[in-house]
Amino acid sequence: MFTHIHSAAVLGLDCISITAEVDIAGSWPGYQIVGLADASIQEAKERIRTAWKNTGLTFPSNARIVINLAPADVRKVGSAYDLPMAVGMFVASEQIDHELEDALIVGELALDGNVRHVNGVLPMAIFARDNGYKKLYVPEVNAKEASIIHEVSVFPVQNFKEMIDDITGKKKLQKITPVPVTEWFEEQQNDLDMAYIKGQGFVKRALEIAASGSHNILLSGPPGSGKTLLARTLPSILPRMSIHEAIDVTKIYSVAGMLPPGKPIVSERPFRAPHHSASGVALVGGGKFPRPGEISLAHRGVLFLDEFPEFPRTVLENLRQPLEDGVVSISRAQGTTTFPAIFTLVASQNPCPCGYASDPDKPCHCSPMHIARYQKKVSGPLLDRIDLHTEVPRINFDKLSQNELAESSASIRERVEAAREIQERRFRNTLYATNSEMKNKHIKEFCTLDDTSIDLLRQAVTHMHLSARSYHRIIKLSRTIADLATSKNIRTPHVAEALQYRTKVGE
Ligand SMILES: Nc1ncnc2c1ncn2[C@@H]1O[C@H](COP(=O)(O)OP(=O)(O)OP(=O)(O)O)[C@@H](O)[C@H]1O
Numbered sequence: 001m002f003t004h005i006h007s008a009a010v011l012g013l014d015c016i017s018i019t020a021e022v023d024i025a026g027s028w029p030g031y032q033i034v035g036l037a038d039a040s041i042q043e044a045k046e047r048i049r050t051a052w053k054n055t056g057l058t059f060p061s062n063a064r065i066v067i068n069l070a071p072a073d074v075r076k077v078g079s080a081y082d083l084p085m086a087v088g089m090f091v092a093s094e095q096i097d098h099e100l101e102d103a104l105i106v107g108e109l110a111l112d113g114n115v116r117h118v119n120g121v122l123p124m125a126i127f128a129r130d131n132g133y134k135k136l137y138v139p140e141v142n143a144k145e146a147s148i149i150h151e152v153s154v155f156p157v158q159n160f161k162e163m164i165d166d167i168t169g170k171k172k173l174q175k176i177t178p179v180p181v182t183e184w185f186e187e188q189q190n191d192l193d194m195a196y197i198k199g200q201g202f203v204k205r206a207l208e209i210a211a212s213g214s215h216n217i218l219l220s221g222p223p224g225s226g227k228t229l230l231a232r233t234l235p236s237i238l239p240r241m242s243i244h245e246a247i248d249v250t251k252i253y254s255v256a257g258m259l260p261p262g263k264p265i266v267s268e269r270p271f272r273a274p275h276h277s278a279s280g281v282a283l284v285g286g287g288k289f290p291r292p293g294e295i296s297l298a299h300r301g302v303l304f305l306d307e308f309p310e311f312p313r314t315v316l317e318n319l320r321q322p323l324e325d326g327v328v329s330i331s332r333a334q335g336t337t338t339f340p341a342i343f344t345l346v347a348s349q350n351p352c353p354c355g356y357a358s359d360p361d362k363p364c365h366c367s368p369m370h371i372a373r374y375q376k377k378v379s380g381p382l383l384d385r386i387d388l389h390t391e392v393p394r395i396n397f398d399k400l401s402q403n404e405l406a407e408s409s410a411s412i413r414e415r416v417e418a419a420r421e422i423q424e425r426r427f428r429n430t431l432y433a434t435n436s437e438m439k440n441k442h443i444k445e446f447c448t449l450d451d452t453s454i455d456l457l458r459q460a461v462t463h464m465h466l467s468a469r470s471y472h473r474i475i476k477l478s479r480t481i482a483d484l485a486t487s488k489n490i491r492t493p494h495v496a497e498a499l500q501y502r503t504k505v506g507e
Pocket residue numbers: 196197198199200221222223224225226227228229230349350355395
């Protein structure tokens with residue numbers, strides 16, 4: 001008998017339909033999987049056979065089994081088709097009618113018949129909804145993740161036996177009751193709070209601006225001045241994610257198989273801090289079957305590169321295109337995969353190898369040649385993409401020993417969220433969420449400057465030899481500073497403040 005079962009393959013963050021066609025006929029033994037299936041799928045033959053046996057069923061060893069994973073021109077990888085193929089084989093061998101025409105099935109089989117976790121279940125649930133499938137059978141561990149999409153009935157499958165009992169009508173599987181997505185958005189717990197960081201008002205202000213408009217920031221200063229501490233405290237002032245943003249981010253974590261255990265949705269903005277030994281592929285994504293890298297895992301959140309100049313230059317240069325476009329495209333012989341990568345870059349560095357070149361009190365022991373060589377480790381084009389160049393000075397004893405607390409992160413976050421709301425209204429009919437994402441068309445529409453501001457910018461661009469990119473980035477930064485001040489128009493003080501953060505680039 002011939003039958004077919006629907007499944008799906010994840011390509012990047014999207015899915016395509018895969019059909020497991022199964023034919024069991026004749027009395028010659030044979031067992032074949034065709035349809036551009038790679039080694040991991042060929043191994044499924046043994047997984048299915050053993051799971052089948054350990055479930056207490058009789059494997060149709062005396063028949064010729066042919067499974068075709070259609071469409072045949074798309075390469076199939078991974079173990080997610082084990083369950084649909086096994087279900088197809090059962091239906092074809094037992095010659096029973098099934099009610100799976102409007103169902104998608106995914107899951108890996110263990111030898112004992114248990115159904116194991118697969119990656120990318122959230123994109124599959126979205127695909128099921130958008131393509132009119134009513135039911136989705138997924139491994140039990142993935143069920144909560146799939147149930148975020150309420151329009152599809154999600155059936156958690158613990159083992160092959162349960163699936164068979166459902167098909168034969170012996171014992172129907174129960175669909176999962178979806179939990180309202182908002183329930184996963186509990187109050188964030190941050191151990192770090194700006195209130196406990198003494199002094200550094202200028203740096204905190206720069207971080208507030210960075211958080212408000214998602215602008216890239218570089219913290220530069222002597223050892224122990226608090227750069228790493230300040231950067232790691234940034235998540236406590238980041239605006240909370242909207243449900244829409246959270247689902248976008250969760251899709252990436254779902255595909256990467258990195259969803260936190262027991263939690264089906266990433267509800268807090270990601271903060272990724274890869275070590276400087278990270279490879280280019282780890283940072284931007286890639287591999288034979290492209291996986292998202294750190295920049296995509298930081299989507300809608302922060303990518304923190306501590307000890308910036310210690311990253312190999314070739315690795316850092318990979319950031320240039322995604323920093324401009326907000327996406328990374330990975331080309332392979334089979335096609336191009338695109339992952340979103342809209343993130344705030346936070347970088348920290350010492351000004352020289354010994355670290356004290358910018359310290360007014362402590363002598364620096366580096367030769368000008370050493371300083372120049374150290375600073376050259378990060379390329380000009382990359383620095384040009386950073387909007388806020390901020391000095392983090394060593395703070396004195398009086399400030400450090402003060403008892404009173406500084407402004408709390410919660411209070412700073414209120415201002416940041418107010419500024420984000422203004423941006424949300426501004427970009428309602430566009431694909432953008434923050435000022436830093438504006439293209440020239442939007443700069444023209446939303447960033448009108450008065451004559452004094454234009455004069456100020458003209459002088460700055462001329463004297464500081466700023467690039468066209470810097471010019472546009474300064475205007476976008478001014479827009480965020482104006483939003484923080486709840487000012488409808490950008491005024492000269494906003495532009496002047498934005499320019500302060502550029503001085504280093506123009507030197
Ligand atoms: N402004 C501050 N208020 C309170 N504690 C601070 C402050 N600055 C630094 N510290 C303390 O100093 C420690 C070291 O700071 P941090 O690691 O952030 O320095 P750094 O600038 O990153 O140094 P390096 O250049 O060596 O990486 C912090 O963990 C914190 O305990």
